[in-house]
Amino acid sequence: MSVHYSEFSHSAAAEAYNSTTPTSSSSSSPTRTCSIRKKKNSSSKKRFSDDQIKLLESIFETESKLDHTKKLQLASELGLQPRQVAIWFQNRRARSKSKHIQRSYNLLQENYDALASKFEALKKENHALLQELQKLRDLEDRNFCYKKVRDENLMNRECGKAEVKQSSSSMERSEKVLGVLSDDDRSLRTEYFGLEEEEPTILNSQEVWRNLKSTDELLPQSDDSAYQWGDFWS
């Protein structure tokens, strides 16, 4: 145990403590009171001089642990006890480790902050993309309804003029429900579904009617009723 060092001068209290301390480790007590602990007198606690610290530091830079002969040599060079040199190196290693831990902690903290801000940015981007996706889904639904209405309309045209009237009003209704496609909607639809050639973007009922007029031969009924509807729309 460390109590065997004879090279360092102890106070009377320390001697008393050491003499009552068994060498076996079974005597360990978790709490060490000041009355038991060695009392240091004022002469036992002097800071090392700048020169001493300078030399100690320069050696510590190259080797953080000293062998026995090096320790003796250094102690003699510094005018210190070998025990003091050993303790200085122990404390110096502890300080070095503590600083290293602090630096590592700071580095980790910086990395964490950077990651956290990156995460927030990605979250925002993700939110924006989800919104865009929802918009596209809505557009897809509208397109589906449009096709459905158009097909219905075509079918109705084949069934006669009276049916056309109904179809037109149903078209009107569906337009009200769907609304007119904005320029953005059109461009999005073109971009994502490639529907420009396939689908006319008109949902205007009047144009639908004109189309119907131009395909009158498909209708089984006479022309005057078609004219009548044309007047109605204009």
Place this chain on the structure above:
DNA sequence: AGAACGGCCCTGGTTACCTCA
């Protein structure tokens, strides 16, 4: 060979003292 023991040193934690704002 291997258990027991002593000496030395280490780490981690603590204490006592000093210095300085």
Place this chain on the structure above:
DNA sequence: CGTGAGGTAACCAGGGCCGTT
């Protein structure tokens, strides 16, 4: 001048390693 905070030399307990018996 008193005081609290921070720095540090010195210490302690517990444990590992190594040489000797």
